[in-house]
Amino acid sequence: LGGLNPYVINEASDFPAHAITVTPATLAAITGNVTLYASRDLRINSAIALAGAGQGLSAHAGRDLQLGAAITTTGGAVSLDATRDISTFAATAINTGGGAVTLHAGRALSGSSLNVNAGGGAVSESSGAGTLASGTVSGSGSLTLAAVGGNLSTSNLTSSGAVTLSSSAASVSTGTVASGGALAITGATSVGTSNLNSNGAAVTIHANGGSLSTGTITSQAGAGPAGGAINLTGTSSVSVSGAVAGNGNVAISGTSVNTGALTTTGNVGLTATAGTISATVNEAANVTASASRSLSSTSVNITSTSATTPLNATSITATAVNCSFSSSCPGATISLSGTAGVNVGTVTA
Numbered sequence: 001l002g003g004l005n006p007y008v009i010n011e012a013s014d015f016p017a018h019a020i021t022v023t024p025a026t027l028a029a030i031t032g033n034v035t036l037y038a039s040r041d042l043r044i045n046s047a048i049a050l051a052g053a054g055q056g057l058s059a060h061a062g063r064d065l066q067l068g069a070a071i072t073t074t075g076g077a078v079s080l081d082a083t084r085d086i087s088t089f090a091a092t093a094i095n096t097g098g099g100a101v102t103l104h105a106g107r108a109l110s111g112s113s114l115n116v117n118a119g120g121g122a123v124s125e126s127s128g129a130g131t132l133a134s135g136t137v138s139g140s141g142s143l144t145l146a147a148v149g150g151n152l153s154t155s156n157l158t159s160s161g162a163v164t165l166s167s168s169a170a171s172v173s174t175g176t177v178a179s180g181g182a183l184a185i186t187g188a189t190s191v192g193t194s195n196l197n198s199n200g201a202a203v204t205i206h207a208n209g210g211s212l213s214t215g216t217i218t219s220q221a222g223a224g225p226a227g228g229a230i231n232l233t234g235t236s237s238v239s240v241s242g243a244v245a246g247n248g249n250v251a252i253s254g255t256s257v258n259t260g261a262l263t264t265t266g267n268v269g270l271t272a273t274a275g276t277i278s279a280t281v282n283e284a285a286n287v288t289a290s291a292s293r294s295l296s297s298t299s300v301n302i303t304s305t306s307a308t309t310p311l312n313a314t315s316i317t318a319t320a321v322n323c324s325f326s327s328s329c330p331g332a333t334i335s336l337s338g339t340a341g342v343n344v345g346t347v348t349a
Contacts, residue, residue, distance in 0.1 A: 207234040220246035304338035311338035314345040
């Protein structure tokens with residue numbers, strides 16, 4: 001225990017069983033920051049409440065750290081670190097009232113039943129060789145979740161700052177995410193999200209080794225017209241329920257692209273590298289689309305349901321190449337329609 005009144009102990013003589021129990025009352029009596037250290041495992045069974053303004057908690061486990069009770073501070077930072085795993089054995093919460101929260105597991109972080117509320121503080125969660133499963137997280141500072149060797153999965157995330165989610169070796173899966181700054185998601189394989197809202201900031205999502213699927217993405221600031229750019233890429237299919245981008249540009253690329261209504265007064269660019277494009281685009285200043293496919297037919301199908309703005313099809317291309325061994329050759333088709341009409345630029349099938 002480290003604080004204004006530290007204790008000096010001899011593990012071998014004072015605790016021959018190599019185990020120690022620290023009561024909540026002991027921790028509450030410390031007037032400074034609290035440090036808990038276990039050379040092997042550390043288990044939090046009872047709630048920890050540090051009442052001193054800015055009084056923080058740091059806990060390290062040489063093997064595993066297990067959480068089953070709430071941790072509360074009054075603006076103090078909370079830092080939890082384990083050489084192997086951090087896990088929860090009961091639903092619990094960390095509330096800091098503005099202090100930063102840092103969770104790091106050398107292997108896996110299994111915190112799907114852990115809710116973190118950092119108030120105005122930043123939140124950082126990371127895992128090493130294993131997965132990272134996060135519960136609900138909220139705060140006003142930046143929010144960073146990073147899985148190095150496994151999948152990243154989260155419940156709902158809310159931050160007034162930037163949000164960065166990544167898996168260096170596997171997939172990313174999220175619930176709803178609301179940020180007040182740039183929203184960036186990167187998966188080494190696939191990425192799947194529920195609804196996203198960046199409140200006027202840019203949204204960037206990369207699925208570097210698989211498909212990308214999202215709910216509705218809102219990058220428009222309030223009622224607009226300002227909006228952040230939306231940039232989505234996948235190495236397999238990309239599917240988007242819809243997007244509201246204000247005046248932000250929208251760029252989507254995958255082997256095939258399928259979208260609900262994309263509403264923006266900016267530019268829209270759609271690219272299918274080995275498949276088809278099917279999209280609804282409303283209000284856009286310019287729409288460019290390119291679909292290509294080998295040995296199979298390809299198509300570009302773009303519709304506008306806007307009652308006031310025509311579909312501005314600036315450059316639309318569909319290319320199908322290479323006949324099969326049976327001598328059948330693929331076809332390329334383009335379909336453009338708009339409730340308020342279609343302005344046709346260059347169209348090549």
